[in-house]
Amino acid sequence: MSNAPASSTTDPTPAASTPADAKRQASGPLLTPALLGRLERLELVSRKIFRGRMKGERISRRKGQSVEFADFRNYVPGDDLRLIDWNLYARLDQLFLKLFQEEEDLHFHALVDTSASMNFGTPNKLHVAKQLAAALGYVGLCHGDRVCVRAMGQSGHNAPVLRSRGSFWKMLNYLDGLSGGENVSLHDGVKDFVTRGGGSGVVVLITDMMDKEGYESALRMLVGRQIDVFVLQVLSQEEIDPPLRGDRRLIDVEDGDAAEITVNQFVLDKYQANLKAFLNEIRQYCAKRSIVHVMVPTDTPIETVVTQYLRTRGVVR
Numbered sequence: 001m002s003n004a005p006a007s008s009t010t011d012p013t014p015a016a017s018t019p020a021d022a023k024r025q026a027s028g029p030l031l032t033p034a035l036l037g038r039l040e041r042l043e044l045v046s047r048k049i050f051r052g053r054m055k056g057e058r059i060s061r062r063k064g065q066s067v068e069f070a071d072f073r074n075y076v077p078g079d080d081l082r083l084i085d086w087n088l089y090a091r092l093d094q095l096f097l098k099l100f101q102e103e104e105d106l107h108f109h110a111l112v113d114t115s116a117s118m119n120f121g122t123p124n125k126l127h128v129a130k131q132l133a134a135a136l137g138y139v140g141l142c143h144g145d146r147v148c149v150r151a152m153g154q155s156g157h158n159a160p161v162l163r164s165r166g167s168f169w170k171m172l173n174y175l176d177g178l179s180g181g182e183n184v185s186l187h188d189g190v191k192d193f194v195t196r197g198g199g200s201g202v203v204v205l206i207t208d209m210m211d212k213e214g215y216e217s218a219l220r221m222l223v224g225r226q227i228d229v230f231v232l233q234v235l236s237q238e239e240i241d242p243p244l245r246g247d248r249r250l251i252d253v254e255d256g257d258a259a260e261i262t263v264n265q266f267v268l269d270k271y272q273a274n275l276k277a278f279l280n281e282i283r284q285y286c287a288k289r290s291i292v293h294v295m296v297p298t299d300t301p302i303e304t305v306v307t308q309y310l311r312t313r314g315v316v317r
Helices: 019-027 033-039 086-092 125-142 154-158 165-176 186-195 216-224 265-288 302-312
Strands: 058-074 096-104 107-112 146-151 202-207 228-235 246-251 258-263 292-297
Touching: 033 125, 033 302, 086 096, 107 125, 107 186, 125 146, 125 165, 125 202, 125 228, 125 302, 146 154, 146 165, 154 186, 186 202, 186 216, 202 216, 216 228, 216 265, 228 265, 258 265, 265 292, 292 302
Parallel strands: 107 146, 107 202, 202 228, 228 292
Antiparallel strands: 058 096, 246 258
């Protein structure tokens, strides 16, 4: 089924100052101003401790230097004398160091699958994937995290690494330029990411997981990097409950393979059973490797997905 409508992306720019802005406004925004306001109150979740490159707004579980007191510990020769609590020494005649809560920046990466299978469905799967990437990226930028939203494959090589809320428009412009059809397998897309120094932090893989080569090797590479991995599996309603009946010729949009079938209730029941088994297999595979998996139907409003689904599964809080 390769006759899916082409996707389009937009940003909430107030005025169309360029042709790209005009195109964006004509097709509707990726994120509405109301949603942006709600996203500002959220925060990306990291289940592991990562050392950021710069000081940020995120409270670390490590003890460091800031203005917020955290704890005491015994003095050890060689410690910074400026951190000794002399008032405590005067009372107890023992040397203690003051520890402060360290603030750090989180490295957040969103990998967007832009293969041809993503350019399908109503709403379009790729459009929903861009919405998810934009929403999570904006949450990170609001908290001073280092954010990189990129496509898998060649289009990801020029993805900007951003920090601060003011760079949000650069992220939207990059997402606006992505289109479906770059048929890079999950394995090759993830391999390209990790070999180019994807770094530590949080990685959110946004894909439909429909790859004839499988998804296992791609996820193993991410887990092997000791990073926090989340998988958002985007499926259209047409894939969840196909509106097909009668004689059909189905063509794979990525490699052109064709199959002629007669769609009846038996075939649909078999399809539903296979889909359920496929999803259960992915959930179990992810659960065994501490990967958070979230299935995202495209007909679910993006506000509900981010503020409810992703919050419940611990992607944001």
